[in-house]
Amino acid sequence: MSSLLVNLLTNPHHVLLIREKLPPAFQTAEDELKGNPAVGLLREQVILGMLIAFLGDSNVRIAESGVEADIDCYVDNQPLSIKTVTSSGGLRLKWTSNAVKAREFIQNYIPLSDLLVVRIVWGNSGSVRYIPLSSQQSTFQRLGERYLDYRPQTNTRGVNLSAEAEASLNRHPNSITLPMFWQRSETVVNPVDKWVRYWAESPAP
Numbered sequence: 473m474s475s476l477l478v479n480l481l482t483n484p485h486h487v488l489l490i491r492e493k494l495p496p497a498f499q500t501a502e503d504e505l506k507g508n509p510a511v512g513l514l515r516e517q518v519i520l521g522m523l524i525a526f527l528g529d530s531n532v533r534i535a536e537s538g539v540e541a542d543i544d545c546y547v548d549n550q551p552l553s554i555k556t557v558t559s560s561g562g563l564r565l566k567w568t569s570n571a572v573k574a575r576e577f578i579q580n581y582i583p584l585s586d587l588l589v590v591r592i593v594w595g596n597s598g599s600v601r602y603i604p605l606s607s608q609q610s611t612f613q614r615l616g617e618r619y620l621d622y623r624p625q626t627n628t629r630g631v632n633l634s635a636e637a638e639a640s641l642n643r644h645p646n647s648i649t650l651p652m653f654w655q656r657s658e659t660v661v662n663p664v665d666k667w668v669r670y671w672a673e674s675p676a677p
Contacts (some may be wrong), residue, residue: 473604474547481650495654515556543585551585558592562632571624583608600650607644
């Protein structure tokens with residue numbers, strides 16, 4: 473269990489900043505990639521930037537891309553997976569449209585890292601939730617095959633954490649939950665503007 477992440481989500485100063493700055497940052501990400509599945513990667517970058525800014529780059533190490541599957545970073549040397557979910561959608565643990573690969577994942581699955589789950593519900597209440605690895609391990613052992621949810625006939629494009637498992641993890645005494653109200657800003661951000669500023673800051677000839 474990471475004391476740094478627990479402190480982050482319970483420190484009044486950081487809580488205020490997260491509630492104030494996270495919704496606009498995610499709104500900007502969605503405006504830049506309207507309807508593009510890659511928006512999830514952009515949201516993860518927002519969270520990684522937040523962790524480094526609040527916890528310090530000496531305490532947060534970004535995982536090597538493509539080397540450590542489903543681990544986004546290490547916080548105080550503990551692996552962390554970042555998940556962002558919209559509305560009441562399922563928490564995807566494995567993205568694949570290949571039924572064979574999905575079943576291989578299910579057969580070999582064990583929890584391997586802490587989870588930081590951001591549930592986004594625009595115009596309503598969501599959360600930022602830290603779920604330690606120990607909580608996942610005990611819940612996985614208790615639920616067994618009910619821990620995962622895979623329904624190839626409905627083309628879910630992957631393997632989800634089951635609703636039962638997620639509810640159990642959310643109630644776990646070691647899970648830390650920061651309630652969030654996801655309010656959209658009326659300000660429209662032009663995604664080209666940041667690149668205008670980028671080039672405008674170039675040295676004069």
